Amino acid sequence: MALTIGLSAAAIAPMTAPAAAQSAQGHPDWPGKGDLFVGACYQPIDRSPEQIRQDIAIMKGAGFNLVRMGDLSWDSFEPEEGRFTFEWFDDVIAQMHKAGIRVVVDIPGQPAPIWMHKSYPGVNLVNQDGATLNAATRYWDNISDPDYRRLAKRLGEKMMQRYANNPAVIALGYDNEIGNGQMSYSEADRLRFVGWLKTKYGTIDALNKAWATQRWSRRINNWDQVDLPYGNGPGPNERYLDLKRYWSEDTIGALKDLESIRKRFAPNLPVASNFWPTAWTKGFDYLRSWDEVSTYGAQGFYPGDPMGAGFEVMMNKASHPTPVWFNEFTAGGGGYYGTPGRSRMWAYFGLLYYAQTFLAWTFNSHIGGEEQGLFGLVDHDGRPSWKVNEFGQFAKEFSKLKTMGFPRYRTPQVAIHYSFDTMWLTSPPPGPNTMQEYFKGKYGEQVKAGFEPLYRDNIDAAVIDIGHDAIDTYKLVVLSSAYVMDKQTTDAIRKYVAGGGTVIMTGYSAKVDETGKWFETPLPGGLTDVFGVRTNAFYRSKVPLTVSLGGDALTGTDDYYEVLEPSSAKMLASFTNTAERSPAITVNRFGKGRAIYLATAPQSAFLGPLIRSLYGELGIDRGPVTPEGVVARNVEGRTLYVNTTDTAKSVPIEGSKTGVIGNRRYTGQLDLKPYDAELLQ
Numbered sequence: 001m002a003l004t005i006g007l008s009a010a011a012i013a014p015m016t017a018p019a020a021a022q023s024a025q026g027h028p029d030w031p032g033k034g035d036l037f038v039g040a041c042y043q044p045i046d047r048s049p050e051q052i053r054q055d056i057a058i059m060k061g062a063g064f065n066l067v068r069m070g071d072l073s074w075d076s077f078e079p080e081e082g083r084f085t086f087e088w089f090d091d092v093i094a095q096m097h098k099a100g101i102r103v104v105v106d107i108p109g110q111p112a113p114i115w116m117h118k119s120y121p122g123v124n125l126v127n128q129d130g131a132t133l134n135a136a137t138r139y140w141d142n143i144s145d146p147d148y149r150r151l152a153k154r155l156g157e158k159m160m161q162r163y164a165n166n167p168a169v170i171a172l173g174y175d176n177e178i179g180n181g182q183m184s185y186s187e188a189d190r191l192r193f194v195g196w197l198k199t200k201y202g203t204i205d206a207l208n209k210a211w212a213t214q215r216w217s218r219r220i221n222n223w224d225q226v227d228l229p230y231g232n233g234p235g236p237n238e239r240y241l242d243l244k245r246y247w248s249e250d251t252i253g254a255l256k257d258l259e260s261i262r263k264r265f266a267p268n269l270p271v272a273s274n275f276w277p278t279a280w281t282k283g284f285d286y287l288r289s290w291d292e293v294s295t296y297g298a299q300g301f302y303p304g305d306p307m308g309a310g311f312e313v314m315m316n317k318a319s320h321p322t323p324v325w326f327n328e329f330t331a332g333g334g335g336y337y338g339t340p341g342r343s344r345m346w347a348y349f350g351l352l353y354y355a356q357t358f359l360a361w362t363f364n365s366h367i368g369g370e371e372q373g374l375f376g377l378v379d380h381d382g383r384p385s386w387k388v389n390e391f392g393q394f395a396k397e398f399s400k401l402k403t404m405g406f407p408r409y410r411t412p413q414v415a416i417h418y419s420f421d422t423m424w425l426t427s428p429p430p431g432p433n434t435m436q437e438y439f440k441g442k443y444g445e446q447v448k449a450g451f452e453p454l455y456r457d458n459i460d461a462a463v464i465d466i467g468h469d470a471i472d473t474y475k476l477v478v479l480s481s482a483y484v485m486d487k488q489t490t491d492a493i494r495k496y497v498a499g500g501g502t503v504i505m506t507g508y509s510a511k512v513d514e515t516g517k518w519f520e521t522p523l524p525g526g527l528t529d530v531f532g533v534r535t536n537a538f539y540r541s542k543v544p545l546t547v548s549l550g551g552d553a554l555t556g557t558d559d560y561y562e563v564l565e566p567s568s569a570k571m572l573a574s575f576t577n578t579a580e581r582s583p584a585i586t587v588n589r590f591g592k593g594r595a596i597y598l599a600t601a602p603q604s605a606f607l608g609p610l611i612r613s614l615y616g617e618l619g620i621d622r623g624p625v626t627p628e629g630v631v632a633r634n635v636e637g638r639t640l641y642v643n644t645t646d647t648a649k650s651v652p653i654e655g656s657k658t659g660v661i662g663n664r665r666y667t668g669q670l671d672l673k674p675y676d677a678e679l680l681q
Contacts, residue, residue, distance in 0.1 A: 062392035097168035164266035234431020270295035300328035323356035332375030341675035348677035405636035412460035458623025480602035486514035498591030532569030532588030
């Protein structure tokens with residue numbers, strides 16, 4: 001199905017480069033095209049000297065070429081305040097280097113040592129009930145405490161000075177899984193929060209306006225009356241949003257501390273950190289800070305469904321011009337020994353999604369602590385499991401593929417907007433809150449509704465915050481449930497559409513401003529002229545919504561819809577079973593471009609046909625056609641296919657082609673075993 005609606009592609013212009021300090025440009029010695037890494041996360045603190053020698057022999061035999069070490073080990077480097085012991089680590093790095101294995105040195109800013117908690121009480125967390133918590137579990141550190149920050153910077157300085165020029169060290173990482181952890185509620189935390197508010201709002205009057213304190217007699221007369229909002233509820237949306245922003249900026253500040261040290265002592269090394277920005281306990285706004293704290297998008301890769309896995313990888317990639325690193329990569333797990341073929345499949349899936357590095361979590365199975373019963377590549381008795389051979393198999397295969405266009409370097413054609421502010425605001429803590437009576441569903445899943453048709457059509461799609469990253473090179477930008485519409489995002493949409501770009505925005509969008517309060521202007525707030533509509537009234541249908549688009553009858557899966565009142569917009573599709581029979585999709589010319597509004601909650605039943613109808617006119621190249629469960633990309637004249645399922649799949653192909661991986665000839669059909677992959681040429 002194709003619709004001719006006069007859409008023009010965005011003008012092509014160079015993308016804004018990331019911050020120069022983090023860019024790989026100008027560093028030809030940093031990992032780039034033709035570099036693929038397979039290895040493991042390794043904790044030598046768990047192993048005896050003899051076990052370490054045996055482990056490295058196993059890694060070398062499997063063809064591993066990279067390990068990540070140092071994380072989670074602060075008190076092994078600094079067992080007492082000011083007494084540093086690096087010699088043991090030096091020896092392990094030397095052995096890795098001799099075996100031909102490079103090293104990512106992870107600066108272990110979390111968890112903090114017990115001696116720090118005992119010497120500096122400010123590092124202890126205080127919960128929202130006022131109780132002081134000891135470091136009972138990992139990441140229970142108050143990283144906003146000045147003593148913590150001072151000592152973490154000192155550790156980073158010592159480690160970077162020591163390893164910046166070590167020939168085995170290829171990159172640095174900062175604070176494993178930062179974003180995880182807990183908020184703290186001490187008086188010192190409150191004062192730091194107040195200082196942040198003073199910088200943000202300037203005056204009490206501005207704060208009262210932003211927080212809508214006239215409601216329920218909550219006016220604040222001076223800064224001493226400001227309390228820390230409760231992260232676990234209850235409390236109003238506006239305060240909760242600022243609380244999340246405060247802790248986000250604090251987390252980013254801890255990363256910037258380490259980055260400032262890298263610039264001084266290790267400017268020759270890139271940064272690939274295992275962040276956790278979506279951690280439910282705290283998190284941070286990665287998509288508005290990635291270019292300040294990382295060279296490579298990196299993550300712990302523990303996939304569930306393939307579509308969701310692809311979405312998360314592209315979010316971690318953000319707008320990095322560099323590939324993605326899986327600093328932790330699925331092997332076994334907690335209470336999970338592993339499934340033959342599964343890790344290899346996910347490694348090939350990763351290649352499709354710009355991945356360059358695959359480090360098994362973890363090398364040796366854990367015998368104690370909170371991760372007792374977590375199964376790695378080597379069993380508890382030190383014997384290599386079958387997983388070592390599986391990782392060795394794709395390590396060997398990748399040595400050939402790295403000459404054939406991997407890792408991938410290509411700018412996606414489509415951008416999907418994701419906002420941490422919207423995610424936080426639409427997921428408030430428990431308590432009286434009518435916002436969730438309005439905004440139903442999960443924001444992340446609604447954003448994926450716009451990503452899903454592109455995933456199924458094997459089309460690359462960036463996942464970025466368009467209020468931060470340049471979007472002028474994308475042929476299409478999709479905003480699903482862009483509930484928070486701040487000035488940066490508004491300006492980006494206006495500029496992009498006026499310059500010739502095409503935007504799709506859905507219902508639930510542009511309802512609240514940057515403070516989290518509803519606009520007091522016609523909706524969509526700040527964008528009624530761009531989209532040429534007003535959309536104030538909304539309803540929920542008692543029956544599934546139906547829409548007529550391009551002669552096709554479409555049936556939705558979400559009952560929410562908005563009544564559009566077009567001004568300059570033209571109706572592209574209408575609802576066929578609502579009382580109003582109002583427009584379901586409108587298109588409006590604004591400047592040289594077009595703004596399309598879908599008057600429902602994001603849902604693939606409507607977004608899929610709409611997005612696909614634009615491929616031809618916008619020049620969006622559809623990827624290889626594959627059956628359900630098989631993903632594929634064309635890479636430098638070859639096509640990589642990955643069967644993500646545990647059943648055999650057959651893929652129709654034209655003519656005869658040779659499989660690079662399986663060294664077989666295929667005519668008319670590619671047969672893939674469960675979890676199998678093949679590169680055809």
